[in-house]
Structures are given as C-alpha cells and as structure tokens.
Amino acid sequence: MAREKNVEQITNMDEDFGQWFTDVVTKAGLIDYSGVKGFFIMRPYAYALWENIQSALDTRFKELGHENVSMPLLIPESLLQKEKDHVEGFAPEVAWVTHGGAEELAERLCIRPTSETLFCDHWNHIVKSWRDLPLLYNQWCSVLRWEKSTRPFLRGREFHWQEGHTLHETAEEAQRETQQMLDVYEELCVDYLAMPVVKGRKTDKEKFAGAEATYTLECMMHDKKALQSGTSHYFGDGFAKAFDIKFSDRENKLRHPHQTSWGLSTRIIGGIIMTHGDNNGLCLPPRIAPVQVVVIPIASQKAGVMEKSEEIAARLKDAGIRVKIDASDQSPGWKFAEHEMKGVPLRIEIGPKDIEQEQCMAARRDNGEKAAVPLAELEAYAARLLGDIQTSLYDKAKANLTANTHPAATLGEAKEILESHGGFIKTMWCGSEECEARMKEEAGVTSRCIPYEQERVGNVCTICGKPSDTMVVWGVAY
C-alpha cells in the first residue's frame, strides 16, 4: 500500500539531518511550539514517553533509598552567588523575576537553572548529626536556561529533568553514590532505550560548574555526533563549605559533609529519536514505547473484523503489552504511515482473509519485516518480536558506534578521520586544557570523556607529544 500524507512531508535524514529531526518531532505529534522561543509544548505522545522514562528511573531511585522532594522554583540572587564557580557557570543564562504583581522586588529572583543552592540552603537548616545522614533526595521538575539557539528536546530554554542531590558523612560514600547513579543511567540507556554508551569522566574543562568531578554517558547519534545522556557529579565538600553545612560526626566533631548531584533530562528523548529514527519517522524501543503494538483492522466494515481486532487487543493487553486499536475512519495505508511515523514497534493487521485462516499479519517497525502469525500463538509471538526489536535496535546502534569510533595516533590522523568519516576519535591526552583547546580549534571536536574502558593509542599526547597514559574520546557534541 502506498505511503500517504505525513510521510511525504518529512525531509530525508541523509540530506538534512537537522530538518529531518524537526519534521519528526512535529509530524509524530511529540512537540508544538509555544509563543516564546525555546519553550516547547510536550504533547501527550512525548509526555507518555517521558512518563515511561520517569517510571523506570523513579523505581530504581526508590529501590536505592532515594526520596522525592520539591524545592522552590525561584532562587534569590544572593543565594545563587554563594558558590563562586557555580554562579559563574549559571548566572549568564538565567531568567530573572523582578516584579511580583505590581510590586518591584527588593532582590531579584532567578528561575532555577539547577537546584544545588536550594538543596544546600535547606540542608544548612536541617542537618545536625551523623544520624541525619545520608540524605538521598531527588526532584522531578523543569528548569530554565536562557540559551541563544534552541531546538526541541535538545536545547530548550525550559526543559524537564530529574535532579538527584545527596549528602554523605564521607567522601568515599559520596563517590560511591556518584558512580552508582551513573550506573543507573547506564541501565536506563542500555536496557530500556537501546542506546549504547561511552561511560567516563569529563575533563576539568567540561565538568559541571562547582563539581570536583563529573561523570557522563556519551551516546552516538545516527549522524555520528555525540549526545551527553546523563551526568553524575561529585562535589566533595565545596558546596557544604560555601553554605556552611556541618554535622557532628560519630566522634562528636563538627565536619562538613560530602555531596553529589546527578541529572537526566528530556534531552534523552532527542537521543532516542536521533539514535533509532529513520526516513519513515520515529522508531521507539519497545520497553519505552507508549504504544508497543497497534492493531489495524482491514476492511473493518466487514463482519467480524472489529470484534476480532478488539479480541486481539484485549489478549495482548492481558499479556501486559501496551496496545491500541486504530479504529478511525482513515484508510489502512494512511494508518500504516501514521503509526510508522510514531515509531510504534509492532503493527498487527487483521482482515477477513486473516480471520478465515486464523492468523493475523505482524509488521516490525524497525526492519519492515512482515509475517503471518497464527492467532493461537499471538501473545508469545508478539512478546518475542518485541524482545527481538529491542535487541536489534541496540545492536544496530552499537554497530554505528563501533564503526564510527576510530583511534588516532597523531593530530593529522585525527583531522583526516574526522574530515572523511566524522564520528568519535580516541587519542592519548596529556591532561592540559591547551591541548583540548587546540583539538577543538584544529579538528573541530571537544573532549567527550575519559572513558572507563581505557586503551592505548600510543603513549604520548596526540596533540603535544608529551608522555600520556590517558585516552580521551572526542567528538562533535549536540
């Protein structure tokens, strides 16, 4: 059946990946633009996707002992200024509230760009003894950063996220927490979102404003660019000192606690789109898809077709599958294109001939394969297909990452690879910001991270030639 309407209108991803992305987020019904630049409306389909991500993460957070809280939306300017590096990082990009009703405020208030200062101010009030620790807090909210250029999901002036903030007796415990939460993000990316990750530490230049160390997951998109997909920060006791948070320890001495924060945002939805999407639109990993199976009645006016469609949907629902019937008055061809655009992992078609033969047709979104399924085996078949799709999406993304990550022993080689292939390069690095700056200037890439999985690409810094035993992954980042 011919593709109709929606699909005709999307740009080919290999011609203009940026325009393809914009087309997909609007045509798949994820986003609408509001009247204010950089503020996007998350439509029901996008929000349902976000709810599935929230549910997966929130469950893990709670299993690991975290509690949700709510901090205020607004931060007084004087509070934002308490930690020097932090304010330098964020002050240039916050939105300022200057009036409440008709009254001009004595001190202007910024809309939170992140909430470290608020958590610290609160902890200053409530922490007294080692008995009060650890505090393992998380907040689901939106934050504002007044970006110059904006794109749906990838860079909004407002975006949704969770921000975890924890406070610990010892540095070691805080460091373990930082790593543990990075692992939780990795589970989400790998197991739910079918996104392979490069896991590592950020260089000092790229770390979070105010952190001692930032850890990250870097994912490769279809266009070979990098998306930072979750970060976890270790703060040491820097914030605690700046905000005068002290506790009496087990020896009854006053000490500063150690702190972490970690966040994952709706940016990850941009990552899902750019990892798995294709020229027919979105392609969602089954574990996170709001609708896993769409049932499409063929010749639905014929006797028994609607009844059989509903029976199939009911059976799948009972088997724990998220299923929807498209009973609208559109043509089957229109529906096929529409649900492909929306990235529904599996389409089931059922018409009079199928009913006669006690079967239905199942079409995979990821590779277009279509097969007849005996109705007697419906649930098992659907579950197996959904599992296969999940695995196959991961494998394909992993293959893209592997095929487009190259070692480079010299700056010349790095430039050549990046010009001819793009993607990630792996080089040795001496640790200096100068070499990072030069890499950016000459090869156009920034350090993504110092991966946990180190390998040797020579034994000197690729940029300056000084001895080095540290490998860095570089790329062009969203």
Place this chain on the structure above:
Amino acid sequence: MAREKNVEQITNMDEDFGQWFTDVVTKAGLIDYSGVKGFFIMRPYAYALWENIQSALDTRFKELGHENVSMPLLIPESLLQKEKDHVEGFAPEVAWVTHGGAEELAERLCIRPTSETLFCDHWNHIVKSWRDLPLLYNQWCSVLRWEKSTRPFLRGREFHWQEGHTLHETAEEAQRETQQMLDVYEELCVDYLAMPVVKGRKTDKEKFAGAEATYTLECMMHDKKALQSGTSHYFGDGFAKAFDIKFSDRENKLRHPHQTSWGLSTRIIGGIIMTHGDNNGLCLPPRIAPVQVVVIPIASQKAGVMEKSEEIAARLKDAGIRVKIDASDQSPGWKFAEHEMKGVPLRIEIGPKDIEQEQCMAARRDNGEKAAVPLAELEAYAARLLGDIQTSLYDKAKANLTANTHPAATLGEAKEILESHGGFIKTMWCGSEECEARMKEEAGVTSRCIPYEQERVGNVCTICGKPSDTMVVWGVAY
C-alpha cells in the same frame, strides 16, 4: 511511657489553631521555609503524601481517557490578556520575568498562575476537525500567585497542582466532563482522604475568572472553617472565541468547541492536616499515609527482637501494607511520640515478652487504643485495623461537619449562630451579589457554594426577604 521532645513543643490546637498548624507542618517534617516568602520546601514525607494523592488521581484520570502533557512555564503578557475576565482575575498576582541572562526582554513574561491561555493557544494550532475532539488533557506542575499573606500548603506563592483542560464538540459533553471530574475529586476526598464534602456550584461572585460556572467541594476543618478542596469549571465557548479555536463539525460547518478546566492542589494536604490532626500531631488516613504501620522494637538489644521486628515488617509488606521499622537508637518513648507526630496510622510494638507470648502490641493513632495481637493473625488484624481507622476518621470528620452546620432563617439568627458556634450556616438566597456582600459585611461569612443537596430553610432570601428557592452554604474560608 512519657511523651518526649517533639510533642512538648507543639501548641495546643484549641488555644491557637494557626500556631498548632505551623508547629505540625514543621515538627512532622513536612515543610521547611525557603529564603523567599511563600515558597515552601516539600520535604520527603510531604512529597510522599502528594505522590500518593497524585497516583490515586492520575490513575482515575487515565481510566477516563485523559492524557498528560506539559505546557511552558512562561506566558507572554499579550497572551495572558486575550480573555478579558481571566486577565483581570490573574494579572494583579503574577510574577514577571523581565530579563533572560543579561538581555532585557522585548515583552515581559509571567510565570503561569494557571494555564488556560497556554492550552488555548496550543489548541488554536492543532484543532481542525471534530475528529480531533474531545481533547482530554491534564498537567502536573507548579504555578505561582503572588499572594500577600502566605502559609504552608494553604496559601503559597508557589503551589503544586494538577490542572485538567478539556475541549469538546458540544456544550453538553463539556458540562458532563465538568461534573465527572468533580465526582473524581469527591472520590479522592471521601474514599482516600476521609474528608466529607459539601458539593455544589459557586455563586457568580466566587467563580473562576473566565468561567461560565465553577463547581466545588467544600470541606470543614477542625476549627469549623471551610477549605475549598477541588474545583471544576465549565467555560462554554468563551475562551475558544477569545483564542479563535474552531473546528469543522460533522456537518462540515465551522464552530467553536466547548471547554472545561479542573484542578486540585497541595492545599488538600493542609486540609488533611486540619481535618484529622490533634494535639499529638498529624493523623493520616491509612489509604494515603506514606507509612501505614511503623514497627518499633522494644529492648532491641535483646536476642531475637530485631529479627522478629524484621519478620513482622516483611510479612506486612508482603500483605501490601506500607511498613517501616524504626531501628534508630532513640528510646521507645521518643519513637512513639515521633511517629504519633507524623500521624502513622498504626504502631506495632514487639519486645521479648511479646515474643514469648507469640504476640505483638498494636496501637491506633486515631484513638490511642492498644491491643495485643496474636502473631498468627498479624496480617488480617493489621488490615482490619487500618480499614477501621480509615472509616472512623471519616465518621469523626462527618460528625464535625454535621454538628457545625446550622440552618438560619433570618440574618439575625445567622449572626447569632456564627458568633456563638461558628461553622457553616445554610440560608435561602435570592441570587444577588448585594445580599452576598451584606452577609459578608454583617455576618463575616462568604458563600461557599449552592449545594447539590438542597433543602428549604424558609422560602425567602434570608438577607433581603425576596422570594427564593435556592439554598446557599456560608462559612469563613481559608
């Protein structure tokens, strides 16, 4: 065992109810104050309570076909001004953003006080045909209203809520939705929060800015004052006209759709506190309590006590009960007072003597009754007690509402009842704003609602004496 520490510090509720409330919200660990007036920190215990409320409502919303979305935080001034009554109602109390980073904005933006204008602007983009309707949307978020006097939960400059917004082909369908969602709020109040309601329509003076009609649930607090605990609005097509939302109907004619909105906020937590709390602190209805049973080991250093406590907790958890062990190094007396303050419905004590006798002690938070429970019957006993507590809290609140609601046939009688008893009064009313104003001036009460359950308190307006067949409930409102 003597009550210790925490409980000594709370004000007697019959001496100073306002101070009692403030004491409870802080001592029970619900709230901390931030550096900005009217912005409160919801600590883990308060947020867990809110999550239980969210979960109960969100499940019902979805069962009834609603979808969650996210609208922007900020509204351009020009957009807020599109519906005349609406802007008059809200403009005086919004917070204004005037700068993004270092740049002064060309048009100032307000932080949403409610999102009708944003939903309408979005619907103007996406609604074309009757096939697009109904749209049944909901949003969980926080909103800002720059109130002069503020109190935790009851009146915040920022508060959390859900705001449902729906769009329909016909007025009748929108009116049914308005009533249906009021019913959902009533289920929450009655079945989960053990709060009896007076259900009715607001007078024109008290209705929402821009609504054709507002419906409300009014609850009576322990101090006999009223708390508005959920409202549902019918808008007709007024907003649709102001925002130029049109659809082609089934006869292919262009028409304006009809609209509703409905909201319930964290204010309801203030309602729970003021309905059920007592001089020992919070008292939470089991269906909504973050912790339904707290297990307290007695002489926990003795052999077997901790093990038995953990066994009890595990058994209750397996039975679907939210349970926690307090294994801290505080004294049992301190723990009793602490968990009474936090309103945990049921306390289970287990010590060496109980273990010998194969029993534990169960103490009810609502009435202090304590009984020995054979361990063999633990789960059934706990479930039955939790059910009894839920019912008994409702009955007690209902008795308070009934005992403190009085008919008044004359203005003199109304004043006398209000001066001597307080509470709600029921009178006939002619429908004029003048009579409402006079009631406020002379008797100090405002109209709470025109209840669905009407009764005759004479046949003339209690205030002016004109013929009337409408009964109104009046009270002092939070």
